[in-house]
Amino acid sequence: MALPPPDPQFVLRGTSAAVHTLHFSCGGPEPDIPLLFSGSENGFIHVWNLKTHRVDTALDGHGRKSVYCVETMGGKDRLLSQGRDQRICLWDLAEGRTSVTDSVFTEHVGFCRCSLLKVAQGRWLMAMAARSLEEVQILELPSKTSVCTLKPEVGAKLGMPMCLKLWQLSCGSQPMLLAGYEDGSVVLWNVSMGKALSQLICHQEPVMSLDFDSEKAKGISGSSEKVLSIWSLNEQQNLQVYKTYELVNAGISDITIRPDKKILATAGWDHRIRIFGWKKLKPLAVLDYHTATIHCVSFSDHSNPRQRLLAAGSKDQRISVWSIYAQT
Amino acid sequence: VCFIPGGLDCSISFVSHVLGKVCVHGRQKEILGVLVPRLTDLTKSDCIWQRICWRLVECVPDRWMEAVVLGFVQRAPGADALSRLLGNLVVKNKKAQFVVTQKMLLLQYGHTTAVLQSLLGHLSLDSSRRPLLLRVLQELLETWSSSSAVKHSPAEQQLYISKAILICLSHLKEPEIESCRQELLASMMEGVKCHLDSNLPQLRRLGMVVAESISLKINTEGPVLKFEYEEDDETRELKSLLVQTPSFCVVPSLPDDHRSEEADAPPSVPESDEKSPGMPDEESEGELDSDDDLIPYDMSEDKELKVKAPVYIRDCIEVLTGSSSEDVDKWEATVKALESLVRKNPAATREVSVELAKILLHLEEKTCIEGFVELRQRAQVAVLTTDPIPVAKYLTSQFYSLNYSLRQRMDILDVLVLAAQELSCPKFHGKTKHSGAQKPCAQLLPGSDSSKDWRRIVDERIKSKTRRFNMGQPCAKLASHPNKFSSVAGYFFFPLIQHFDRPLTTFDLLGEDHLVLGRLVHTLAILMYLAVNTVAVTAMGKALLEFVWALRFHTDSYVRQGLLSCISSLLLSVPTEQILADMTEELLETQSWLADVMEKDPDGDCRRLALQNLLLMENLKKKLEAVPS
Numbered sequence: 001m002a003l004p005p006p007d008p009q010f011v012l013r014g015t016s017a018a019v020h021t022l023h024f025s026c027g028g029p030e031p032d033i034p035l036l037f038s039g040s041e042n043g044f045i046h047v048w049n050l051k052t053h054r055v056d057t058a059l060d061g062h063g064r065k066s067v068y069c070v071e072t073m074g075g076k077d078r079l080l081s082q083g084r085d086q087r088i089c090l091w092d093l094a095e096g097r098t099s100v101t102d103s104v105f106t107e108h109v110g111f112c113r114c115s116l117l118k119v120a121q122g123r124w125l126m127a128m129a130a131r132s133l134e135e136v137q138i139l140e141l142p143s144k145t146s147v148c149t150l151k152p153e154v155g156a157k158l159g160m161p162m163c164l165k166l167w168q169l170s171c172g173s174q175p176m177l178l179a180g181y182e183d184g185s186v187v188l189w190n191v192s193m194g195k196a197l198s199q200l201i202c203h204q205e206p207v208m209s210l211d212f213d214s215e216k217a218k219g220i221s222g223s224s225e226k227v228l229s230i231w232s233l234n235e236q237q238n239l240q241v242y243k244t245y246e247l248v249n250a251g252i253s254d255i256t257i258r259p260d261k262k263i264l265a266t267a268g269w270d271h272r273i274r275i276f277g278w279k280k281l282k283p284l285a286v287l288d289y290h291t292a293t294i295h296c297v298s299f300s301d302h303s304n305p306r307q308r309l310l311a312a313g314s315k316d317q318r319i320s321v322w323s324i325y326a327q328t
Numbered sequence: 329v330c331f332i333p334g335g336l337d338c339s340i341s342f343v344s345h346v347l348g349k350v351c352v353h354g355r356q357k358e359i360l361g362v363l364v365p366r367l368t369d370l371t372k373s374d375c376i377w378q379r380i381c382w383r384l385v386e387c388v389p390d391r392w393m394e395a396v397v398l399g400f401v402q403r404a405p406g407a408d409a410l411s412r413l414l415g416n417l418v419v420k421n422k423k424a425q426f427v428v429t430q431k432m433l434l435l436q437y438g439h440t441t442a443v444l445q446s447l448l449g450h451l452s453l454d455s456s457r458r459p460l461l462l463r464v465l466q467e468l469l470e471t472w473s474s475s476s477a478v479k480h481s482p483a484e485q486q487l488y489i490s491k492a493i494l495i496c497l498s499h500l501k502e503p504e505i506e507s508c509r510q511e512l513l514a515s516m517m518e519g520v521k522c523h524l525d526s527n528l529p530q531l532r533r534l535g536m537v538v539a540e541s542i543s544l545k546i547n548t549e550g551p552v553l554k555f556e557y558e559e560d561d562e563t564r565e566l567k568s569l570l571v572q573t574p575s576f577c578v579v580p581s582l583p584d585d586h587r588s589e590e591a592d593a594p595p596s597v598p599e600s601d602e603k604s605p606g607m608p609d610e611e612s613e614g615e616l617d618s619d620d621d622l623i624p625y626d627m628s629e630d631k632e633l634k635v636k637a638p639v640y641i642r643d644c645i646e647v648l649t650g651s652s653s654e655d656v657d658k659w660e661a662t663v664k665a666l667e668s669l670v671r672k673n674p675a676a677t678r679e680v681s682v683e684l685a686k687i688l689l690h691l692e693e694k695t696c697i698e699g700f701v702e703l704r705q706r707a708q709v710a711v712l713t714t715d716p717i718p719v720a721k722y723l724t725s726q727f728y729s730l731n732y733s734l735r736q737r738m739d740i741l742d743v744l745v746l747a748a749q750e751l752s753c754p755k756f757h758g759k760t761k762h763s764g765a766q767k768p769c770a771q772l773l774p775g776s777d778s779s780k781d782w783r784r785i786v787d788e789r790i791k792s793k794t795r796r797f798n799m800g801q802p803c804a805k806l807a808s809h810p811n812k813f814s815s816v817a818g819y820f821f822f823p824l825i826q827h828f829d830r831p832l833t834t835f836d837l838l839g840e841d842h843l844v845l846g847r848l849v850h851t852l853a854i855l856m857y858l859a860v861n862t863v864a865v866t867a868m869g870k871a872l873l874e875f876v877w878a879l880r881f882h883t884d885s886y887v888r889q890g891l892l893s894c895i896s897s898l899l900l901s902v903p904t905e906q907i908l909a910d911m912t913e914e915l916l917e918t919q920s921w922l923a924d925v926m927e928k929d930p931d932g933d934c935r936r937l938a939l940q941n942l943l944l945m946e947n948l949k950k951k952l953e954a955v956p957s
Contacts, residue, residue, distance in 0.1 A: 002626035249633045263622065270633040277622050285625040325622055 012319040017042035019313030020068045024300035025076040039067030069113040107131035117166035127164045148194040180207025200239035202229035222252030258299045267294035292316035341387040348392030356399035364403045371412040382415035393423040407449025437488035452499035465496040473519030494569040516542045527886035637665035670710040681715035712747035716816040724823030741851040752813035752858045814862040849890030856897035869902040885931035892937035899944045
């Protein structure tokens with residue numbers, strides 16, 4: 001007899017705008033307060049204290065334009081945020097400061113979230129959609145030098161890049177980029193050489209979000225249709241479709257795989273979060289709390305597995321935080 | 329008739345005279361039935377026989393030439409045979425030329441497509457005759473593109489001319505098309521305009537097919553003209569005329585084609601088998617992993633997300649008029665649910681009926697819903713039947729107002745008719761709401777088909793009336809309902825008939841908008857028909873008769889068909905005693921008009937309707953004479 005799905009552990013209210021992006025920073029040692037960063041449509045980035053469940057700080061750096069991506073760069077003191085004002089801002093939050101130390105003018109007018117990858121101590125690669133329609137630019141941070149620009153071949157008609165994921169197999173190996181495009185295909189790029197290794201058409205509609213497990217060389221992508229597509233990378237670096245899963249309602253905004261690679265969560269346009277087992281994509285739970293489309297889901301990076309949380313931000317201006325499958 | 333072969337120098341003119349005289353006296357069939365096949369065989373390979381045949385026809389005196397040529401063209405089994413038989417007669421003899429190029433193509437239209445093919449093929453086969461082909465094409469195009477011809481000639485003649493044009497086009501060669509490209513283009517533009525202006529869908533389709541074909545021929549590179557229309561047998565036949573198949577090569581090559589097609593089929597089958605072995609391998613990984621520790625939760629609540637439609641009529645109004653363009657799901661759900669809500673809440677609907685009618689009349693498709701037009705129409709009919717008088721007043725006044733599109737005006741007419749039907753026979757709309765409402769919707773939305781359906785209904789009514797006259801009441805008694813249409817028939821009918829001759833800046837019934845006039849006339853006929861047994865029926869009848877009288881010479885055949893349907897409805901609905909009491913003189917005048925229409929109207933449907941009306945009048949007279957007064 002299956003148990004009914006759990007309720008959220010707590011719900012964060014107070015953004016007064018739709019929540020578009022979430023990022024946890026809970027990995028620090030004990031006296032550090034676990035934090036959750038959220039970006040909203042009104043341009044604010046809220047820093048939530050997960051012990052008091054209140055906003056500690058509100059950062060205003062994007063001219064009241066919607067913030068659709070937040071990431072931390074090695075700890076909660078350095079934050080990166082991307083907004084609809086076509087800028088990516090780097091923040092210094094140490095010791096209570098709230099200042100923008102640097103910014104990159106992307107000239108990108110779409111909604112493609114950038115992707116960060118730490119390649120060495122103090123050095124990151126960032127993939128972002130650039131000004132030109134189909135291109136992805138790779139920058140090195142914090143120096144902001146351009147590493148390369150990934151251009152699809154002429155006539156490929158991929159459309160805009162919709163979602164990006166930079167990854168490398170292990171520290172020191174070649175960084176690769178997986179990009180999902182408007183025409184429904186996922187392309188694997190080799191960043192150092194700047195060329196595409198493989199392209200796979202996963203969906204009939206634009207790819208809304210994707211995530212990749214580099215250990216198992218398997219990835220998953222969601223789109224505006226009802227199908228989730230799971231694909232794998234073989235030894236020749238070719239993408240192949242592994243499996244598809246049909247959902248009850250169409251539309252996925254975000255997919256994320258938990259860091260321990262056991263489960264994954266999807267954010268749906270039908271107001272529901274779905275949890276699946278990553279091994280065989282076994283449906284595990286449907287969390288129905290929100291009353292509007294969910295824009296983002298994120299897993300926490302707690303070092304203690306039992307404290308792990310899942311957060312979902314929705315258009316109904318709430319952030320629901322769940323503790324699910326934390327015991328395994 | 330047997331000829332002596334071999335070297336004798338004989339004069340054939342006597343035979344020609346005999347042939348001519350026989351043909352002109354109407355014995356073409358007998359003599360040419362024997363002569364033509366024999367000559368066809370003889371002339372196949374023998375040049376002498378060909379020359380004899382040509383001399384034969386050339387010597388026929390002019391006064392009998394037409395009959396002979398006509399007979400030959402009709403009986404020749406194909407263009408080659410005709411060329412062998414007639415030679416260059418059409419070039420040498422003026423009378424023959426007239427018959428072939430003018431009379432058979434432009435003045436007559438009863439010949440079959442095969443005859444057209446052999447005639448035009450014959451013109452195209454010889455270089456001395458080809459100029460005639462071009463001239464024929466030009467004259468055919470002139471007729472095809474003349475607006476008076478399109479309006480006044482019968483549909484069968486227009487079909488014939490279209491076929492002839494297509495066959496001519498199929499025979500034209502590149503250099504010839506080059507030389508007359510401009511003229512072809514000009515005629516096509518003229519002609520397509522006249523044809524599209526017509527109210528009869530058959531003529532519109534004919535125009536479209538011919539214009540497409542001309543465009544195909546003159547534009548060898550670049551985009552060609554393409555219309556959207558429903559394909560049916562006629563259009564397919566017309567299109568097939570554009571392609572000339574050589575008559576003798578077809579048969580032997582068919583078996584070869586079939587064999588090569590079959591050879592292609594087998595290779596594609598083995599490929600699909602390779603895919604399946606790949607899959608099972610991935611499933612059988614060693615699965616002793618912690619995935620099985622993850623126990624799924626109950627997911628039975630995970631169902632398809634449905635948007636709730638509003639439950640109150642006023643909420644519906646808010647959603648439909650609301651400017652919130654974001655909640656399109658709610659808008660869609662409202663549109664779908666509106667009809668049933670209106671029917672379930674008549675009291676609430678009556679409070680806001682005119683407002684709802686206004687909103688629905690102006691409602692445009694915001695998102696792509698399947699069957700939007702039907703949904704809107706059903707909702708409008710529901711509102712109109714729930715609160716007939718104010719909504720009918722509103723709709724009829726809007727029919728004659730400024731700034732509505734033709735489509736909206738015709739929608740008003742359709743809605744009035746559907747609602748009238750529902751009000752007068754409520755038993756259709758109990759459980760079988762869908763089936764009852766579906767049929768009239770499908771009937772009335774496409775153009776002039778409604779006249780055919782209503783004619784069928786009128787025919788049945790006539791039949792049922794005559795039966796009742798002879799045998800009493802054969803049908804079982806149906807459950808009776810109060811006729812809700814009775815009290816409101818006048819509100820539907822009279823405002824529509826009031827202002828038809830008053831033109832507005834954007835709407836002129838008697839001028840350009842004759843399509844709407846046609847639909848209006850048909851609507852009035854239906855309303856008249858449905859008003860049987862109502863109190864207002866006599867007044868409606870009188871008004872309708874005056875209306876018909878004013879418009880009886882209208883040039884558009886669709887309008888005339890409508891007027892004749894009005895007379896039918898009138899004769900069927902108004903009680904006979906009332907007709908004879910109030911409308912005797914008008915009816916007599918109408919009778920003479922109907923007789924005129926029956927004989928002289930170019931449109932076949934009009935003639936049939938006029939005949940039917942005259943029969944109805946006869947029936948009435950007989951009925952009255954039979955009843956002892």
